[in-house]
Amino acid sequence: MSLNATPAGERVHIAFFGRRNAGKSSLVNAFTGQDLAIVSDVKGTTTDPVYKAMELLPLGPVQIIDTPGIDDEGALGELRVKKTRQVLNKTDLAILVADSTAPLGQAEEELLSLIKDKGIPYLLAWNKADLLDSVPEEGENTLWVSALTGLHIHELKEKAAALAGQEGPKRPLIADLLQPGDTVVLVVPIDKAAPKGRLILPQQQTIRDVLEAGAAALVCRDTELALTLAGLPKSPKLVVTDSQAFAKVARIVPREVPLTSFSILMARYKGDLALTVEGAKALHSLKDGDKVLVAEGCTHHRQCEDIGTVKLPRWVREATGVEPEFVFCSGREYPEDLSPYKMVIHCGGCTLGEREMKYRQRTAADQHIPITNYGILIAAINGILYRTLEPFPDMAHLLP
Amino acid sequence: MSLNATPAGERVHIAFFGRRNAGKSSLVNAFTGQDLAIVSDVKGTTTDPVYKAMELLPLGPVQIIDTPGIDDEGALGELRVKKTRQVLNKTDLAILVADSTAPLGQAEEELLSLIKDKGIPYLLAWNKADLLDSVPEEGENTLWVSALTGLHIHELKEKAAALAGQEGPKRPLIADLLQPGDTVVLVVPIDKAAPKGRLILPQQQTIRDVLEAGAAALVCRDTELALTLAGLPKSPKLVVTDSQAFAKVARIVPREVPLTSFSILMARYKGDLALTVEGAKALHSLKDGDKVLVAEGCTHHRQCEDIGTVKLPRWVREATGVEPEFVFCSGREYPEDLSPYKMVIHCGGCTLGEREMKYRQRTAADQHIPITNYGILIAAINGILYRTLEPFPDMAHLLP
CATH class of the missing domain: 3.40.50.11420 (Rossmann fold)
Known part of the structure; x- marks a missing residue:
């Protein structure tokens, strides 16, 4: 299979963030070995996230996301926080590029907080290390590099591959x-x-x-x-x-x-149980006319469609005695803005892959919209959700 | 998925045969609605089989095989019989195109025999029916058509779709x-x-x-x-x-x-049991230096490779006390000429699909080369082949 044949959804996503003046785009170019973004010494030449596929050995095919540069002064602003969250929802590894001749600014600190809040692995790459009298030793999440001289670019790639290749802590299945x-x-x-x-x-x-x-x-x-x-x-x-x-x-x-x-x-197993159990509780606060988004990953699979469009709405109406308005989406058409909905009911997502499901869940969580899945909701509707959680000693905190 | 995205191996294969003068290529064009082969009134302008993908509703994607025209006089000849067998080994439905103004010739009769011997569904399409005073009624495997006027081309396609769509008689699994x-x-x-x-x-x-x-x-x-x-x-x-x-x-x-x-x-389940059990018996007549072909469908799957290249040869040597020469092939590289081999040991063929496995087995059977598979051979080597056949009342004839 050729490099480009790897679908974007299956690539590990590495996102670069940084202030306009930190040399982020130059570092992305040094990292990828190609002229990925327009580089100039005029501040903020990158205005939209740029997506680029590359092979990062020993990790394999990755998707590089070069994000727009942030202001050198002040805080991030509401829109920028929202956009950054969206990018982070798709990110497996975040690389924050900073200027090693200057301290972190307010916007950079906020970025780091966002990244840490989401629990996303990250690296802080101090660029322009060639301008320093002496280059500090690298730390666990920190290293000093120079896009200009190539200093520690190899180490940055190795560290990125190692971090991005780590699987999240998987719980056991059974x-x-x-x-x-x-x-x-x-x-x-x-x-x-x-x-x-x-x-x-x-x-x-x-x-x-x-x-x-x-x-x-x-x-x-x-x-x-x-x-x-x-x-x-x-x-x-x-x-x-x-x-x-x-x-x-x-x-x-x-x-x-x-x-x-x-x-x-x-x-x-996937670590979604707490979120989806919490999401199912929204069932009991539904009112007539509330919008409920029923989201399915696949477009053809008759089984999901029947459950999602026919059975689930009927069961919800029977269990709650109210008439919500059900809105259906399938395939890739999951809305970015979930604010019209009181809750999201998602299929198991067997065709979507874990990255896309995580993105959808994180998007809902960002907007404080309860999200659950078919199986959890069906257990809740049947009044046996708590019984089905009892077998797991590690999930005792979810019981009432 | 677009039409051309269907891999050739998953398409139903419909092969057209006929004498040079019967208008076979014109009929193929009328059937497919496109200029598939060079058509002329000079005899025998089609010199190699032409493969073409089309959509045959309600059947779906099919592969049309337009074979070279056969001589108008005399028998098929040894090479032509061999080549026709090879095409038939890949064929799901054979359409023999004949000239309705003339009787079947010797070569056409021989073709029909070959087709019937292989148990392949077939249609006899009497072309040039526009030249007849009255067009006979169609029979079970026979109909009268005209590539020139389009007479009964629709019926030919419908009949072909119905016949090619029939699954062979499947035995139960368990x-x-x-x-x-x-x-x-x-x-x-x-x-x-x-x-x-x-x-x-x-x-x-x-x-x-x-x-x-x-x-x-x-x-x-x-x-x-x-x-x-x-x-x-x-x-x-x-x-x-x-x-x-x-x-x-x-x-x-x-x-x-x-x-x-x-x-x-x-x-x-696939109907191969008798063939592969018979094939396994060749184990006991192997002599030192006999060539044994070990064929694998996939190239990457470590499990097959280890069994095929390491374990099976060892087991064969231990069970027979002789030293055959093992030749290995994998993926698509299955030889057309199996005459150098005393027996063929094939993997289960899980990645090959039923059509390709049938082709490989038919090719061996044509050349009277015993063919078996890993599982059957392992049972034979362990001395429990007959025990493992006992559960099947319908396979009693395979027991000694």
Whole structure:
């Protein structure tokens, strides 16, 4: 696959920020080895973020975001803060370029705060180090470079690759709940919407994780669940169900047997569980006419569409007794401005990839709009959200 | 996805055959609605097969193969038979274009025999029907058309779409062996070669088919198999294992419990089981220095490579006590001429698609070269091939 064949969404995103006078664009050029942005000594020649693909070894294909230079004086301003947040929502690694002959200004301090608030890995690159009498030693997040002489550009790239390549702290999927020899029952309903001859990825991942824990996965349909449970010599360690079968499965599984769903396992694994559980609570403050955004990642997948456009709105109306106005979006058309909406209900996002889902969640969080997902909301509507959270000792803080 | 984005290997292949004088190329043009081949009234202007993509509704994307015209007189000749077989090995539907003002010649009769021998669906299109006083009614495989006036071209396309769209008679995967409430144990070893966080397609398909039969699939690793079997209140209906764990699993599963492998399930499902079981028997007539072709569909997949290039040759040497010469090919580089080889050992072909695998098997069968696959051969080497065939009442004829 050629370099350009890597879709932008799968590239690690590295964003450069800095004051107009710090030589940010020169440093981006030194970093990428190409004339990426117009460089001049007139302040602020970069007026829009510039996106550029490059190969950053040993990391692989990356997307460089060269952002507009910030003012040398004063604070960031509301619009700039908003725009920076948007860029940061897509950023895996932020590089703040500063002038090593001057202290950080107010705008730079604010930028650093924003970056740290979002928990995004960052580097502070002190440029123009060639002008210093002596160059300080690099720190954990800090190093001194010169776009002019090439000083420590190699080190900057190495450090960037190392930082951007670090995966966020992943929580376990299911293995941490299991002992070797345990049996987990997985409920996989087969309806017309299920992909023919395949299992969806969360189901595959769960089976894999069960096996890696030395446990066994007993897979059955909802229609055979009662029979399957009755045939077991002892209760399973856990029952995991597809969210759509929640209501039925919750009635079959004895109250003392731990029960959860693939959606909840995946949300915990990706680190979204707290956010989406909080988001689901907005259900109970909906009023007639409130706008609810139902967002789907894919455009063709009949299953999501049916759930999103037909079943979920009906369930929400039944559960709340109110008539919200449902607005639907699918594919890539997720709005930047979520202010018209009282809540966002997003699909599992299996086709979107983690970066895009994180971006969507961060965008909602920035605007203080509750965001939840189909599986969590269905659990909430069925009144079993808290029951499905009980199996996770590390999620006890989400229980009432 | 645009029309041309459909890879050739996924398109239904429709091949046109005919005598030089029957107006085959004109009919192909009328069929595809484009100037596909050079058309002239000089005999035999098409000298090489021409491949062309088109959309044939309601079937979808198809690949048209316009083959060189055959002589108007005499038999096909050895080379032409060989070339025609090669084209037919890739063909889903053959259309023989004949001149309705003349009877079928010897070469056309031979072509029809070849097509019928291979069991390939076909249509006999009597062209130049505009020259007839009255046009006969169409038969099951026969119709009268005119490339010149457009007579029945629409009907030809409809009939072609219907015939080419028919799936071959598929055997069941596993559901026919199961009753609702049964439990099937699936043994899925997890080694470094297993794809991370996923299950390979044969495993997914098997689980799906078990569920659709109203049965339950109990999935465990080979290392937990003994423990898992001991924990069951009664023997499972069937144990299915990954081929690589055959020897170990066969020792653990009691002789009275039916045992088979994912490879054997898949070979039965695709209709290759008899061919590949016959092919495996060639193992016992190998002599020192005999060439054995080990063919792999993919070029990158470490697992296949290790099995194919390292483990299988060792196992063959150990099982036979002879030293054959192993020749390896991977990806698309499968030789047309298999005569140097005493047998072909092919991987499961999970990345190749059914059309390409059928082509490879037919090519071997044409040349009377035994062909088997990894899973079947591993069962044979472990001395449990016949045991793993016992679960299938419809495969009793393969047992000794």
